[in-house]
Amino acid sequence: MKKLSTLLFLLMLTIGVLAACGEQKEQVKDKSNGNSSKTEETAFPVTIKDALDNDITIKEKPEKIVSLIPSNTEIAFALGLGDEIVGVSNFDNYPKEVSTKEKIGDLNVNIEKVISLQPNLVLAHASTDLGEGLQQLKDSGLTVLVVNDAQTFDQVFDSIAMIGKATGATKEADDLIKDMQTKLAEIKDKAAKISEKKKVLVEVSGAPDIFTTGKNTFMDDMISIINAENIANDQEGWIKIDEEAMITRNPDVIITTYGFYDDKAVENVLSRVGWENVNAIKNKQVIDVDSDRVTRSGPRIVEGVEELAKAVYPEVFK
Structure with missing residues (x-):
């Protein structure tokens, strides 16, 4: 199922x-x-x-x-x-x-x-x-x-x-x-003051087939707007991740978008074998966001940007 x-x-x-x-x-x-x-x-x-x-x-x-x-x-x-x-x-x-x-x-x-x-x-x-x-x-x-x-x-x-x-x-x-x-301009202005970018991995589906978002996607654009770095930006579209490569890139924050059908999404990422030394895991910076807000190309997409900003930079976007 x-x-x-x-x-x-x-x-x-x-x-x-x-x-x-x-x-x-x-x-x-x-x-x-x-x-x-x-x-x-x-x-x-x-x-x-x-x-x-x-x-x-x-x-x-x-x-x-x-x-x-x-x-x-x-x-x-x-x-x-x-x-x-x-x-x-x-x-x-x-x-x-x-x-x-x-x-x-x-x-x-x-x-x-x-x-x-x-x-x-x-x-x-x-x-x-x-x-x-x-x-x-x-x-x-x-x-x-x-x-x-x-x-x-x-x-x-x-x-x-x-x-x-x-x-x-x-x-x-x-x-x-x-x-x-x-x-959107208000979010950009606030994000522009961030001096140390965080590295972000977005997961749009969980293990065993972990998919992420590369360049030329809405999510990549959002990550850029909040002044963060999408660690999968060297690839295009929606791609299945190479776990070893993502571990090496060591994301500071991992965002999941599938909590609406997997209520243990965050828990499963935090306990993922082989990821223990990743910053996001060590610091428990794994956050699930509302999938609809960050993927639907409608009026709530700006709310999605704000939710993403709060997840990645909670100290800036309170």
Whole structure:
């Protein structure tokens, strides 16, 4: 069962696992999904270029929305669209209101269920291959917007701006982005004062198949933001670690992100044979963080940075 949970979690990571407004006054003139510093209100119909480079026209402000992935759902709720959301994935767990929404499947989307909910807008995601299901949704007359698979903070802001524009919540999206940018800047400013960087190893799954996060990942970006060193930064993406190499690199802090399915995650790392002389083990600096906050490319990703900062530099981020 643990092996199955680990594989499922890693699969969720690979997919990324991983807003109502008032009257619409100003016609959106461009078709890009980028973030703009100037707030615009969406007038419908509106055309948006989605992650598949398709121009998607949304004729009216959506009243019923189905979200196929948790990050899209969290963005929609943060934009005030909770009442409009009628369907979410089986993986959705935040905010608590999602528990009352219809479930439309996991990695295998129940296309028939989505169609039966008769949404005005389906929020899909570039990380999820719907296969023939995408065309089936379109053939059923549904408007499907494929949101970009964000790998950087700027791309998260783009995702928020896209969903805001598609739902008539451009002001809410703009406010949310500015708030996230402000909080992120505050964390960076505080981290910049740290003179002695700590070496960090992040574990996204435990033994025997220990996976970590290399460069060009959100977690690596977060570690850099808090002015720490990712000891797996010489590799790319999500990789299975070489235990001997990690022991030699001697991390000061070990972060685990799988405590949600392994309540002994920290205990197991602290008792790992052969790691006794690693600084993080000797000093009991093994901390589990909320996986959703540090892996989902949505509004809570900045909270994830702050949680990571508190775990690595508790004396600075109190």
